[in-house]
Amino acid sequence: xxxxxxxxxxxxxxxxxxxxxxxxxxxxxxxxxxxxxxxxxxxxxxxxxxxxxxxxxxxxxxxxxxxxxxxxxxxxxxxxxxxxxxxxxxxxxxxxxxxxxxxxxxxxxxxxxxxxxxxxxxxxxxxxxxxxxxxxxxxxxxxxxxxxxxxxxxxxxx
Amino acid sequence: xxxxxxxxxxxxxxxxxxxxxxxxxxxxxxxxxxxxxxxxxxxxxxxxxxxxxxxxxxxxxxxxxxxxxxxxxxxxxxxxxxx
Numbered sequence: 001x002x003x004x005x006x007x008x009x010x011x012x013x014x015x016x017x018x019x020x021x022x023x024x025x026x027x028x029x030x031x032x033x034x035x036x037x038x039x040x041x042x043x044x045x046x047x048x049x050x051x052x053x054x055x056x057x058x059x060x061x062x063x064x065x066x067x068x069x070x071x072x073x074x075x076x077x078x079x080x081x082x083x084x085x086x087x088x089x090x091x092x093x094x095x096x097x098x099x100x101x102x103x104x105x106x107x108x109x110x111x112x113x114x115x116x117x118x119x120x121x122x123x124x125x126x127x128x129x130x131x132x133x134x135x136x137x138x139x140x141x142x143x144x145x146x147x148x149x150x151x152x153x154x155x156x157x158x
Numbered sequence: 159x160x161x162x163x164x165x166x167x168x169x170x171x172x173x174x175x176x177x178x179x180x181x182x183x184x185x186x187x188x189x190x191x192x193x194x195x196x197x198x199x200x201x202x203x204x205x206x207x208x209x210x211x212x213x214x215x216x217x218x219x220x221x222x223x224x225x226x227x228x229x230x231x232x233x234x235x236x237x238x239x240x241x
Contacts, residue, residue, distance in 0.1 A: 059167055063235070133238065
């Protein structure tokens with residue numbers, strides 16, 4: 001997108017979601033609707049919030065090069081479907097701890113409808129397409145996280 | 159051809175990357191998995207259940223029937239779990 005750089009960032013360092021969103025607002029003064037999604041590292045394993053085993057850390061492995069390429073392709077796809085002024089995708093890799101942001105998706109449009117739909121589309125497809133693999137560390141040891149069939153179903157809706 | 163392995167595929171094989179020249183009869187991703195599985199116990203373990211292994215050819219997701227002839231980089235990995 002001419003005039004905009006830094007639509008996609010894959011980084012090991014933590015990021016500040018609030019600061020990123022403020023920066024995204026500032027660089028899109030013509031956009032009335034900004035939508036965002038933040039995925040953070042949770043502190044339990046599996047889907048059982050109360051009974052789930054506590055997770056102390058996570059390692060996110062990724063495929064450098066392909067990850068960025070996939071994000072660019074997803075943003076290009078979103079631009080075909082909705083009237084987007086701008087989009088931002090940030091994804092961590094390496095070691096993470098609970099309550100750290102893993103992923104940020106932000107979209108800008110003239111009005112809310114396109115921004116909201118594109119944001120949901122991007123995170124749904126990212127979950128099934130972006131080459132990242134989570135390994136959770138708990139008192140029971142380290143284990144790779146299994147892919148969820150519900151993620152596949154959500155992405156297919158689009 | 160550069161072969162890349164990620165997550166538990168990498169752990170089972172024991173290396174993250176290798177450079178190999180497959181024989182001419184290796185035409186598809188599926189052929190490549192068959193050939194790689196014959197190379198070591200770790201490779202055999204990684205490709206024991208192929209439904210669990212996904213592939214990318216030159217950094218694009220592909221199906222098992224996809225062509226690998228002429229590919230520079232082929233990656234094998236479990237279903238992705240980012241986001």
